[in-house]
Amino acid sequence: MLKRRIIPCLDIKDGRTVKGVNFVNLRDAGDAVELAARYASEGADEVVFLDITATVEKRKTLAVLVEKVAKALNIPFTVGGGIKTAADAATLLNAGADKISINTSAVNNPGLISDIAGRFGSQCVVVAIDTGFVDGKWKVFINGGRTPTQADTAEWAVKAEESGAGEILLTSMAADGTKAGFSIGITKTIVESVNIPVIASGGAGTKEDFRDVFINTGCSAALAASIFHYGEISVNELKKYLSTYNIEVR
Numbered sequence: 001m002l003k004r005r006i007i008p009c010l011d012i013k014d015g016r017t018v019k020g021v022n023f024v025n026l027r028d029a030g031d032a033v034e035l036a037a038r039y040a041s042e043g044a045d046e047v048v049f050l051d052i053t054a055t056v057e058k059r060k061t062l063a064v065l066v067e068k069v070a071k072a073l074n075i076p077f078t079v080g081g082g083i084k085t086a087a088d089a090a091t092l093l094n095a096g097a098d099k100i101s102i103n104t105s106a107v108n109n110p111g112l113i114s115d116i117a118g119r120f121g122s123q124c125v126v127v128a129i130d131t132g133f134v135d136g137k138w139k140v141f142i143n144g145g146r147t148p149t150q151a152d153t154a155e156w157a158v159k160a161e162e163s164g165a166g167e168i169l170l171t172s173m174a175a176d177g178t179k180a181g182f183s184i185g186i187t188k189t190i191v192e193s194v195n196i197p198v199i200a201s202g203g204a205g206t207k208e209d210f211r212d213v214f215i216n217t218g219c220s221a222a223l224a225a226s227i228f229h230y231g232e233i234s235v236n237e238l239k240k241y242l243s244t245y246n247i248e249v250r
Helices: 032-042 063-071 086-094 104-108 111-120 153-163 184-193 207-217 235-243
Strands: 005-013 016-021 024-030 047-051 077-080 099-102 125-134 137-142 147-152 167-172 198-201 221-224
Touching: 005 032, 005 198, 005 235, 016 032, 024 032, 032 047, 032 063, 032 235, 047 063, 063 077, 063 086, 077 125, 086 099, 086 111, 099 104, 099 111, 104 111, 104 137, 104 153, 111 125, 111 153, 125 153, 137 153, 147 153, 153 167, 153 184, 167 184, 184 198, 184 207, 198 207, 207 221, 207 235
Parallel strands: 005 047, 005 221, 047 077, 077 099, 099 125, 125 167, 167 198, 198 221
Antiparallel strands: 005 016, 016 024, 125 137, 137 147
16 A cells, blocks of 8 residues: 555635535635645645635636645645636646546546546546435535435446546545544445545544544545644644554655
8 A cells, every 4th residue: 555645625715715514604714825835834745726616606717826826835736626628627737736636527528537637647637526425325416516416426436437537536525524534434435446546535523533544444545624724633743643553644
């Protein structure tokens, strides 16, 4: 197993970093550029930037802000939100992103994964999956978690990999922002369903939550937002804690 990664996430709305619970009730969490720079200095392995209303508002990701954040970073930087074409991806990669994340547009057009992977390489393509528990099954949601689909989460993850995805970013909507712990079951299922790295997202509240998701699912990385944004846990502190459990981090 490669060393695990700790990834802070910047959810962006109207140019500011925000955070909510279960994808709603958003509150301000600070300036994206300042937060990104702080995380890089604290030892974060990557930063993810998600323009969370770009798809719903039918607009493109804020490329100017992406460029500013990229300049503040010396670690890998993933950007998502409103990417509908390989040209959109090119704009963000040219603005300084190392990888792009696609969600709704990939569900609506799986060929987009292949297009972007073919042009820039699979290592650039992160397929984000927002999943919710519906009638006893984990289903894929789109449009920033607003719209349920009939797609089975594990089946979609497999198809995304087959289409050229280099990584899966799995967010449990039920756990998102609750600080009640990652959704271990579905994360483990996805890790066992694909052969590409899986980033666990949604529910981080304590250092123990990171320990548990790494030990019990085999995920490659764990992502969190509010516990880092509001200073509840620092990346450095978390990495030191994980090392006491022989969980190797970068």
